[in-house]
Amino acid sequence: MKMKPVVVEARDLERTYRRDSVSVPAVRGVSLSVREGDYIAVLGLSGSGKSTLLNLLGGIDLPTAGSVHLLGQDTRRLSDRDLTRTRLEHVGFVFQRFHLLPALSAQENVELPMAELGAGRRERTARARELLEYVGLAQRIEHRPGELSGGEMQRVAIARALANRPALVLADEPTGELDVHTGGEIAQLFRKLNADGTTLVVVTHDPALAQPPAAVWEMRDGTIRPRSGE
Amino acid sequence: MIIILTALVALASVGDAQDSPLPELLLEARTARTLSLDPGDTVWVASLGSAERRFVVAGTYRRPADPSTVTLRDYRAILHIPDLQDLLGARDRVDRFSVSLRPGADRNAVMAEIDRLAFGAEAHASEEVADAASETFRVVSRFHRALAGITISGSAVFLLCLVVLKIEERRLEGAAMREIGISRRTLFLWTFTETLAMAAIGTAAGLAIGWAGSGVINAYFRHVYDTTLAFARVTPELALIVAAIGTLTGVVIGVFTGWQMVRSTPLRLREP
Ligand SMILES: Nc1ncnc2c1ncn2[C@@H]1O[C@H](COP(=O)(O)OP(=O)(O)OP(=O)(O)O)[C@@H](O)[C@H]1O
Numbered sequence: 001m002k003m004k005p006v007v008v009e010a011r012d013l014e015r016t017y018r019r020d021s022v023s024v025p026a027v028r029g030v031s032l033s034v035r036e037g038d039y040i041a042v043l044g045l046s047g048s049g050k051s052t053l054l055n056l057l058g059g060i061d062l063p064t065a066g067s068v069h070l071l072g073q074d075t076r077r078l079s080d081r082d083l084t085r086t087r088l089e090h091v092g093f094v095f096q097r098f099h100l101l102p103a104l105s106a107q108e109n110v111e112l113p114m115a116e117l118g119a120g121r122r123e124r125t126a127r128a129r130e131l132l133e134y135v136g137l138a139q140r141i142e143h144r145p146g147e148l149s150g151g152e153m154q155r156v157a158i159a160r161a162l163a164n165r166p167a168l169v170l171a172d173e174p175t176g177e178l179d180v181h182t183g184g185e186i187a188q189l190f191r192k193l194n195a196d197g198t199t200l201v202v203v204t205h206d207p208a209l210a211q212p213p214a215a216v217w218e219m220r221d222g223t224i225r226p227r228s229g230e
Numbered sequence: 231m232i233i234i235l236t237a238l239v240a241l242a243s244v245g246d247a248q249d250s251p252l253p254e255l256l257l258e259a260r261t262a263r264t265l266s267l268d269p270g271d272t273v274w275v276a277s278l279g280s281a282e283r284r285f286v287v288a289g290t291y292r293r294p295a296d297p298s299t300v301t302l303r304d305y306r307a308i309l310h311i312p313d314l315q316d317l318l319g320a321r322d323r324v325d326r327f328s329v330s331l332r333p334g335a336d337r338n339a340v341m342a343e344i345d346r347l348a349f350g351a352e353a354h355a356s357e358e359v360a361d362a363a364s365e366t367f368r369v370v371s372r373f374h375r376a377l378a379g380i381t382i383s384g385s386a387v388f389l390l391c392l393v394v395l396k397i398e399e400r401r402l403e404g405a406a407m408r409e410i411g412i413s414r415r416t417l418f419l420w421t422f423t424e425t426l427a428m429a430a431i432g433t434a435a436g437l438a439i440g441w442a443g444s445g446v447i448n449a450y451f452r453h454v455y456d457t458t459l460a461f462a463r464v465t466p467e468l469a470l471i472v473a474a475i476g477t478l479t480g481v482v483i484g485v486f487t488g489w490q491m492v493r494s495t496p497l498r499l500r501e502p
């Protein structure tokens with residue numbers, strides 16, 4: 001069977017936070033490849049380095065040593081501007097706290113990354129509506145985040161992450177603010193995304209997000225390996 | 231001819247009209263109101279050391295809109311000159327007169343001529359007189375300007391505090407926007423525009439409040455002093471100055487806040 005192309009690849013990745021004289025090694029020697037269509041769930045105790053790893057993979061943070069190749073490009077060799085552009089075009093982010101702009105409607109929030117990329121209004125509107133329908137919010141297009149529940153806000157955030165047809169979607173504790181039931185619905189939405197071809201890396205404590213077809217990786221003290229038995 | 235009587239000491243209302251027609255006087259409207267006098271009423275008037283005389287109130291008049299006298303709580307009436315002479319026991323005399331010049335006339339020459347012709351007379355240019363009379367108002371005006379300065383600085387600091395609080399509140403939002411790929415440029419523009427809009431709304435609201443406030447102040451004091459004087463005014467120049475200061479403040483603070491949002495990496499922005 002032919003292997004699918006690699007979307008992001010980490011080699012001997014290290015990230016040490018330095019503050020004054022204290023240095024905290026958050027990621028220590030991680031190597032992994034994420035291929036098109038993968039759904040990877042990263043589990044691990046608090047402080048094990050999951051968020052740090054995700055930031056490195058998405059080009060938000062740069063490694064202290066080792067490398068991240070995001071769509072074939074070494075993130076350390078890109079300027080801040082190019083890295084920002086790469087994130088905009090190719091990576092979708094989903095946060096624990098949603099981070100929608102409160103003044104904008106659901107549709108406008110979804111349009112935001114497309115507008116930044118220079119898409120025309122008509123195209124933006126059409127795609128935003130299509131995406132909101134896809135995540136099950138066809139009826140809430142005009143609502144602002146303040147008028148939506150947590151689960152609904154996260155759906156909008158997911159639609160926003162998909163706006164520019166990213167090669168990779170990274171999610172950090174996407175159900176961390178939601179109750180079990182709503183979290184389950186979001187987990188189901190992630191499975192649907194993946195079934196439709198979206199490449200996913202999800203950092204979580206939530207077992208619902210680590211169900212098949214997710215490949216579960218475990219982080220411990222800055223290192224990563226597939227969960228035993230996989 | 232009529233003259234203002236300032237040496238008026240007593241005014242009192244008495245009953246009905248008399249057989250022989252009484253001399254008439256005009257009462258200043260505020261005086262009439264304070265003393266509850268109406269046209270047709272008879273009053274006793276006396277000057278210092280003279281006998282009282284009776285007058286009938288022929289009507290009322292409004293005192294001229296003069297800021298230097300508007301707050302005076304004195305009584306005023308206008309009498310015919312013969313009656314006034316009678317009352318004062320003194321002949322008419324002229325203390326002051328004005329000379330209006332044709333355009334192009336040499337004012338200094340005229341003043342010198344008056345000084346030469348009339349011994350003891352002193353000629354003053356109208357500006358000098360106005361100048362001397364305006365000193366109080368100039369002091370008040372300076373005081374107002376100082377107050378305005380303090381108010382404006384205070385408001386600017388207030389805006390700055392508001393905006394700084396807002397940035398604190400919005401750091402995570404800004405960080406998230408940078409993370410999803412919104413450029414520094416765009417984020418700066420958003421923040422800048424928002425701050426400028428806040429300043430503009432504040433300026434507009436300030437002008438509106440100032441305008442409405444001056445209306446209320448004028449209405450109140452015009453009623454109290456029965457005058458047509460304007461006590462507070464929002465002039466176009468003033469509005470322009472306010473708009474300029476508002477815009478300038480908005481731009482400066484907008485640049486500051488925009489810079490705060492984009493100067494560091496998104497991860498830095500997340501840190502407390
Ligand atoms: N900006 C930072 N400066 C210094 N140390 C940091 C910073 N961010 C993270 N760390 C440290 O790096 C380690 C890994 O942090 P990270 O946030 O990646 O963990 P995590 O697995 O995501 O934890 P959680 O499940 O609680 O979100 C922790 O020890 C943390 O204290």
Ligand SMILES: [Mg+2]
Nearest residue numbers: 050051052172
């Ligand atoms: Mg984390």
